[in-house]
Amino acid sequence: MAEFRLPPMSRPEKGKEWAAESGSNTRTLTVYRWSPPEDGATAARPRLDKFTVDLSKIGTMVLDALIHIKNTMDPSLTFRRSCREGVCGSCAMNINGTNKLACTQALSELKGEIRVLPLPHMRVVKDLVPDLQNAYKQYNEVRPWLRSEKPAGERERLQSPEEREKLDGLWECILCFSCSTSCPSYWWNDDKYLGPATLLQTARWVEDSRDDDTEARLAALDDDFKLYRCHTIMNCTRTCPKGLNPAKAIAGLKSRLAEQNRRS
Ligand code: SF4
Ligand code: FES
Numbered sequence: 001m002a003e004f005r006l007p008p009m010s011r012p013e014k015g016k017e018w019a020a021e022s023g024s025n026t027r028t029l030t031v032y033r034w035s036p037p038e039d040g041a042t043a044a045r046p047r048l049d050k051f052t053v054d055l056s057k058i059g060t061m062v063l064d065a066l067i068h069i070k071n072t073m074d075p076s077l078t079f080r081r082s083c084r085e086g087v088c089g090s091c092a093m094n095i096n097g098t099n100k101l102a103c104t105q106a107l108s109e110l111k112g113e114i115r116v117l118p119l120p121h122m123r124v125v126k127d128l129v130p131d132l133q134n135a136y137k138q139y140n141e142v143r144p145w146l147r148s149e150k151p152a153g154e155r156e157r158l159q160s161p162e163e164r165e166k167l168d169g170l171w172e173c174i175l176c177f178s179c180s181t182s183c184p185s186y187w188w189n190d191d192k193y194l195g196p197a198t199l200l201q202t203a204r205w206v207e208d209s210r211d212d213d214t215e216a217r218l219a220a221l222d223d224d225f226k227l228y229r230c231h232t233i234m235n236c237t238r239t240c241p242k243g244l245n246p247a248k249a250i251a252g253l254k255s256r257l258a259e260q261n262r263r264s
Contacts, residue, residue, distance in 0.1 A: 008045075015047030018073050023054035027107055029065055031077065032117040034124050046124070048115075049074075055107065062116065063091055063102035066128075079128035086241065089176035092119055093128050099178035101241045119181040121190070135177050138194050142202045142220070147213035163209035170204035170249060172242050173197065179236035179246045185229045192225035196236035196246035199227060203249035206256060218257045227253055 005011070015033055020026065034046035051069045058068040063081055070077045079102070080090040086104040094117040095105055107114070122130035148157075180186045180195030194202070199221075205211050206218065221227040227250065236246040 009043065010046065012046040012048045015049040017050040018052070018069075020052035021054040021057070023056055025055045026052050027055055027065070027114060028052045029062075029069070029114045029116055031066075031069070031128070032124075033077075033127050035076075035126050060106050060108065061103055062095055062100075062105045062107060062110075062114065065107060065114075066102060066116070077128075078126045087174060089174035092176035092178045092181075092241070094118065094120055099176075099182050099239045099241070101176060101178075104241060119177060121181050121187040130177075130181070132177060134190060135180060135195065135197065138198045139175070139201060142194070142198055142205075142217070144201050144205060146205070146208070146211055147217075148210065149212060157210040159209050166207045166209070167204060169244055170200060170207060173200055173204070173244055174242060175201070176241065178239050178241055179244075182235040182239040183230075184233060184235070185231055189225060189229050193229035194221075194226045196230070196250065199230070199253060200244065200246040200249040203253050206253065214256075215260060218253070218260050221253060222257060222261070227257065230254075 012032060020028075029051050030048045031051060032046060033049050035044075037043040051065075051073055053065050053068055058064045063084060066077065066079055067081075079093065081103060082088040082090045084103045086101050089101070091102040092099060093102055094100075095102065096110055096115055099119060102116070116128065118124050118128045119130045122132065122135075125131050175197060177195075177197050179200070180197045183196055185193055186195040202217060202221065206214050211217075230247075230250045232247060232251070234247050237244075237248070240246060
């Protein structure tokens with residue numbers, strides 16, 4: 001029988017309950033903690049620490065709470081963040097069961113105790129930092145840049161408004177990987193299936209009228225896994241914090257590849 005539970009050493013145990021801040025308006029966050037073992041030591045199990053913060057001391061978002069915890073309670077708490085406005089994609093994490101950007105997730109929109117875990121399925125580097133090496137390797141594999149033999153002119157390469165419009169819903173992707181890490185197909189086959197984020201980025205170049213390598217881009221997806229391992233589960237579209245639709249982009253790639261194969 002398939003085993004779907006995490007191995008015992010990966011299951012989080014109850015962690016430390018940090019001294020609560022006082023105030024009339026507080027919230028408790030349960031935060032995943034794990035550190036790699038020191039040289040020669042045995043890895044410890046991950047744990048869930050509890051922090052209660054006074055909302056009058058912080059901004060409105062989950063990221064504000066995490067920064068406050070790091071600054072005033074536990075400086076070893078580790079997470080990624082940069083822009084603090086939903087642009088860089090670095091603060092993606094699992095908040096109350098859904099992949100979100102911590103910097104755009106309002107505390108007031110979350111009910112009860114707030115549970116903050118790293119993005120699902122990925123190896124953990126430390127605390128809330130997932131290992132994205134494989135995801136970036138796959139992104140690099142699709143060669144996500146303009147491919148054209150035409151020499152660069154004196155001006156930029158122009159598009160009609162209609163051609164430009166085809167990129168809407170694609171260019172806005174910030175590569176947070178919330179979609180890929182919410183996808184069961186990607187969980188089971190991340191070595192072979194490219195996942196929604198990289199496929200949406202592929203669609204972004206396939207749809208670009210200035211790119212001349214569409215045929216090769218599509219042909220590179222033509223095996224059992226890279227594209228076709230998408231089973232239209234739709235978790236990607238449900239979770240995307242930018243409101244994009246990776247499932248639609250993937251369907252578009254499948255349709256264009258089928259058309260290309262039919263013609264050849
Ligand atoms: S499609 Fe959405 S969820 Fe996926 S990487 Fe891009 S912004 Fe993030
Ligand atoms: S910090 Fe840049 S998207 Fe959240």
